[in-house]
Amino acid sequence: MWATAVGVARVRARETERENALFRDPLARAFATAGGLGTSSPPPQPGDEVERRRRLGVATSIVIRTKFLDDLLRQAAASGIRQVVLLGAGMDSRAFRLDWPEGTRLFEVDTAEPLEFKASVLRRERAEARCERITVAVDLREDWPGALIAAGHDPAAPTVWIAEGLLIYLSEDAVELLLARISAQSAPGSRMGLTLGSRGVIERFGTRAEPGSAASMWVWEMPDDPVAWLAGHGWEASSHTLRERAAAYGRPLTTTPQPEEQPGGLISAVRR
Numbered sequence: 001m002w003a004t005a006v007g008v009a010r011v012r013a014r015e016t017e018r019e020n021a022l023f024r025d026p027l028a029r030a031f032a033t034a035g036g037l038g039t040s041s042p043p044p045q046p047g048d049e050v051e052r053r054r055r056l057g058v059a060t061s062i063v064i065r066t067k068f069l070d071d072l073l074r075q076a077a078a079s080g081i082r083q084v085v086l087l088g089a090g091m092d093s094r095a096f097r098l099d100w101p102e103g104t105r106l107f108e109v110d111t112a113e114p115l116e117f118k119a120s121v122l123r124r125e126r127a128e129a130r131c132e133r134i135t136v137a138v139d140l141r142e143d144w145p146g147a148l149i150a151a152g153h154d155p156a157a158p159t160v161w162i163a164e165g166l167l168i169y170l171s172e173d174a175v176e177l178l179l180a181r182i183s184a185q186s187a188p189g190s191r192m193g194l195t196l197g198s199r200g201v202i203e204r205f206g207t208r209a210e211p212g213s214a215a216s217m218w219v220w221e222m223p224d225d226p227v228a229w230l231a232g233h234g235w236e237a238s239s240h241t242l243r244e245r246a247a248a249y250g251r252p253l254t255t256t257p258q259p260e261e262q263p264g265g266l267i268s269a270v271r272r
């Protein structure tokens, strides 16, 4: 399951090599290579046109969402938040590549195996975090708030939460429980950045995906009205489409506009 995190790193490594990159992630190549997905050779070309379009769509959505959440985290830090929690952190290297204000504590939550793989690559690369970085090995279906508090998280102080490329893999019940728990651990003024699978994406791509591929594991799509859904959890949210953000970042999507065509839905929210 966490192999998807290495696939994400490969996309970030490719973006990093672009002249007009929307972000630079110097560790991404090391994660991809160590995970067997070097960036020098092109990814295997699937013969199936649907699969080819899906891969392109996913790669684009990863680049745009990374930039969106980088900006969200910078704004959260500027607002005075000093606790960051990355849920399903995978190969996220923001602890190493963003500038954090003094006193920032960043928690990376994922299961033990990807965190161990990540640690071995970080050691080899002699990577140094730019904030206090704390890893928390726990399954998000278990008592992760308890594990987070045991690791030093303070629910009384505001937190910025990121769930990037995560919720699409969880069941509806698991998503609801995750949101309820995040909300319970969020002091007023906390912030949150989420990426959601857009409506129809599973039927269009997931059900036809190659067995074992990331898309074959997609299970949850965003509700019709994500802003109202999050209001019900106590958050004031704004929702952005991939197409709108891509255009704002100077990377307009080249595909014909179809509201539900691309995977992704980008949410930024503040705890009331």
Ligand SMILES: C[S@@+](CC[C@H](N)C(=O)[O-])C[C@H]1O[C@@H](n2cnc3c(N)ncnc32)[C@H](O)[C@@H]1O
Pocket (backbone or CB within 6 Å): 001, 002, 004, 005, 008, 009, 087, 088, 089, 090, 091, 092, 109, 110, 111, 114, 138, 139, 140, 141, 163, 164, 165, 166, 169
């Ligand atoms: C597609 S990757 C995204 C990683 C990272 N957020 C990023 O965007 O680079 C999904 C991550 O969620 C983690 N994950 C999925 N289900 C999980 C669970 N039940 N508990 C903890 N981590 C989980 C996986 O191990 C994987 O690292």
